[in-house]
Amino acid sequence: VSRDLLGRHLTVVVGGGGVGKTTLAAALALGSAREGRRTLVMTIDPSLRLKDALGVGEEAKDEPVRVFQAGSGSLDAALLDAKRTFDRLIRTYAPDGTAAQRIFANRFYQDLAGSLSGILEYMAMERLFEMQASGLYEKIILDTPPIRQAMDFLQAPERMMNLVDSKAIKFALDPWWDDEGRRNLALRIAFKGAMELSDRLIGRRFLGDLVEFIRAFAPLFDGFRSRAEAVRSLLKAEGTRFLLVAGPGPDRVPDAMFFLRKLKETGHRTGPILVNQVHPDPGPAREEDQGRSLLRYLAGRDQRGLALLARLFPGEKRILPVALEPVPPTNLQTLGQLFQKLAAAELI
Amino acid sequence: MIATLAEEMPIQETLELIERLRAGPGIRPDLVVANGLYPALGREAAGGRRSDLWAARRRVNEAELSRLAANWDGPLLELPLLPLEPGPELVAALAAALAEVDR
Numbered sequence: 001v002s003r004d005l006l007g008r009h010l011t012v013v014v015g016g017g018g019v020g021k022t023t024l025a026a027a028l029a030l031g032s033a034r035e036g037r038r039t040l041v042m043t044i045d046p047s048l049r050l051k052d053a054l055g056v057g058e059e060a061k062d063e064p065v066r067v068f069q070a071g072s073g074s075l076d077a078a079l080l081d082a083k084r085t086f087d088r089l090i091r092t093y094a095p096d097g098t099a100a101q102r103i104f105a106n107r108f109y110q111d112l113a114g115s116l117s118g119i120l121e122y123m124a125m126e127r128l129f130e131m132q133a134s135g136l137y138e139k140i141i142l143d144t145p146p147i148r149q150a151m152d153f154l155q156a157p158e159r160m161m162n163l164v165d166s167k168a169i170k171f172a173l174d175p176w177w178d179d180e181g182r183r184n185l186a187l188r189i190a191f192k193g194a195m196e197l198s199d200r201l202i203g204r205r206f207l208g209d210l211v212e213f214i215r216a217f218a219p220l221f222d223g224f225r226s227r228a229e230a231v232r233s234l235l236k237a238e239g240t241r242f243l244l245v246a247g248p249g250p251d252r253v254p255d256a257m258f259f260l261r262k263l264k265e266t267g268h269r270t271g272p273i274l275v276n277q278v279h280p281d282p283g284p285a286r287e288e289d290q291g292r293s294l295l296r297y298l299a300g301r302d303q304r305g306l307a308l309l310a311r312l313f314p315g316e317k318r319i320l321p322v323a324l325e326p327v328p329p330t331n332l333q334t335l336g337q338l339f340q341k342l343a344a345a346e347l348i
Numbered sequence: 349m350i351a352t353l354a355e356e357m358p359i360q361e362t363l364e365l366i367e368r369l370r371a372g373p374g375i376r377p378d379l380v381v382a383n384g385l386y387p388a389l390g391r392e393a394a395g396g397r398r399s400d401l402w403a404a405r406r407r408v409n410e411a412e413l414s415r416l417a418a419n420w421d422g423p424l425l426e427l428p429l430l431p432l433e434p435g436p437e438l439v440a441a442l443a444a445a446l447a448e449v450d451r
Contacts, residue, residue, distance in 0.1 A: 018358060251434060280401065290387050291402035297431035326404030328356065 002343040004272050005320075006032045008241045010132065010234070011141045011271070014263075015245035016255060020276040022050055023329055023338070024245055024322070025143035026077075030332060031339035032139045033068050033075035040064055040131055043143040044080045044124065051079075053331050064131070068332060078131065085123040088130075093223035099216060108213040121145060125157060125231045132234060157232040161225050241271035246309075248278045248302035248324075253309050272347060275309065277324040278302045310348050317347040349379045354409040354416070354426075363419050379449065380420060384429040385409050425449050 005011070005028055013025040022043050029041035043050075051057065054077045056065045061084055064076035087104065094100035103109050121144070128142050234240065242263055246256040256273065263270050279298035309319055322342065329335045352362040362380065369375040386406040416424065427445050432438040 018353070018355075022357075282401075291389070291406075294387060294429060294431050295402055298429075301433075324401065324405075326401045327408065 002031065002035070004347070005243065005342065006035065006037075006139065008271070009139065009239035010128075010237070010241070011139075012235070012240065012242045013141060013143050013245060014242055014259065016247065016252075019245050019247045020322075021245045022143050023335075024274060024276060024342075025141050026050060026054060027329065027335045027338040027342060028243075029075055029077075029139075029141045030068060030335050031343060032141070033073040034070065034336065034339070036071055036073040037139040038072070038074050038137050039139045039141070040076045040078060040137040041141045041143065042078045042080055042124075042128060042131065044145050050329075053329055053335055055332075076137070078127070080124050080127055082123040085127045089123075089126060089224075089227075090220065093220040095219050099219060102216045103213070106213045106216060122157065122159065122228075125235070126227065129227070129231045129234060157228040157235070161228045236267050236269075238269075240269060242268050243271050243274060245274045245276055248275055248321075249305040250301070250308050251305075253305055253312075256309065257312065272318050272320045273309070274320050274322055274342075275302075275306055276322045278306065278321045280323050306348065319348050320345055321348065349381060350377045351381045351383055352416075353384050354382045354412040356408075356412060359412045359416050362416065366420060377422065379423045379425060380416070381425045381427060381446075382409075382413060382416070383427045385426055386429055423449065 011028065013021050013028075015021045025043060026041055029039050032039040041054075054067050056067060056077045056079065058079075059065060060077055060079040061081040064078040066074060067077050068075040090103050091100050094103065124142065124144060128140065131137065132140060244256060244259060244263075246252050252275075260270060260273070279295060279302050281299040281303075282292050282295040285292050306319065306321055313319065320342070322345065325338065327334075329338050350362055350365060352358040366377060366380075369377065386402055386409055389403055389406055413424075413426070425445070425448075427442060430438060430441055432441060
């Protein structure tokens with residue numbers, strides 16, 4: 001199982017919110033380091049406890065921080081921060097410092113960088129590419145943002161390319177906008193109401209900021225496009241595996257299947273499916289109490305979920321049940337114990 | 349109304365959401381619901397490896413509820429994890445618990 005989970009250069013851990021993705025990614029990364037690989041785990045702003053467990057703070061948003069070393073193996077942790085990655089990208093592609101400053105100072109950029117749908121996902125991919133290209137690591141594990149719409153994440157590079165090529169952007173770059181983004185347009189299309197309407201809806205200053213932003217951004221578009229293409233190829237490369245982490249129980253199966261189908265359709269390669277937080281059977285008891293009968297119910301429910309999922313992959317043995325931990329791992333030692341359990345678990 | 353689980357990350361996200369609602373649009377939630385709580389421990393819970401799981405998960409719930417209480421002084425409703433399939437029976441049981449709060 002350890003080879004199935006760690007045998008590739010790049011592992012992308014995906015799944016819904018609250019299924020324990022971040023903890024499993026950290027445990028796998030520690031296991032990889034203990035097996036002697038130079039390993040990096042990249043995670044989006046993880047839980048406080050996991051930050052403590054890995055012993056990293058804000059500084060890991062800028063550069064990877066060493067959290068474990070033994071023999072040839074090491075573990076570095078990096079926290080993904082969409083805004084800082086975006087800033088770094090702009091410094092890389094801006095023709096000069098003035099152009100970069102012009103973008104940073106723009107109000108629209110300040111809002112956009114942290115909030116535009118898909119940006120966080122794209123920035124995760126972008127940072128991954130930077131780290132992969134650095135050549136410092138034999139094994140990289142990426143913990144992804146929780147995804148509601150699986151496609152948001154998988155299509156992030158395409159969406160960035162489409163944004164760059166979009167009509168809206170070409171439109172804004174057209175010289176018939178003045179610096180405040182209004183007068184020439186009104187003259188040109190001779191429709192005063194349009195600007196009054198847009199004033200009311202979004203505000204003239206906002207529109208001006210938007211146009212200014214797109215113009216300042218224009219020189220960066222070529223760099224962005226080629227980079228997004230490279231990120232897309234990396235995700236589909238032979239050495240990349242997507243590990244899906246799913247919650248237990250029959251209700252979670254449709255979500256898991258939906259995501260697996262999307263991964264397959266879009267040409268990505270999937271590894272084992274980790275079904276996490278499976279309640280173990282409490283076993284026979286002299287007296288049945290409330291807690292025990294609840295655990296018994298949950299164990300039965302989770303077994304039904306596993307059986308349902310296993311039936312959908314006949315003969316494949318690619319489902320890895322992971323028992324619910326009594327206490328979530330809080331340090332390297334307990335993360336290591338979790339990895340031991342993962343490595344010893346049997347695929348079904 | 350904010351719904352959460354009494355586990356570390358959901359509680360952290362709840363606290364951040366309360367703060368963002370306050371600082372941004374100036375909204376204060378009417379209610380926070382902590383759903384899916386493991387039942388409180390009885391005296392008999394001490395023995396056996398499996399009931400350790402229950403005890404440990406309940407302690408996680410309690411620790412996170414205290415952390416929530418330290419940062420949220422508004423109404424809080426605790427809903428138990430019930431051995432019921434999603435469906436009318438579960439909805440009815442949760443609705444009964446919510447109706448309690450309205451009173």
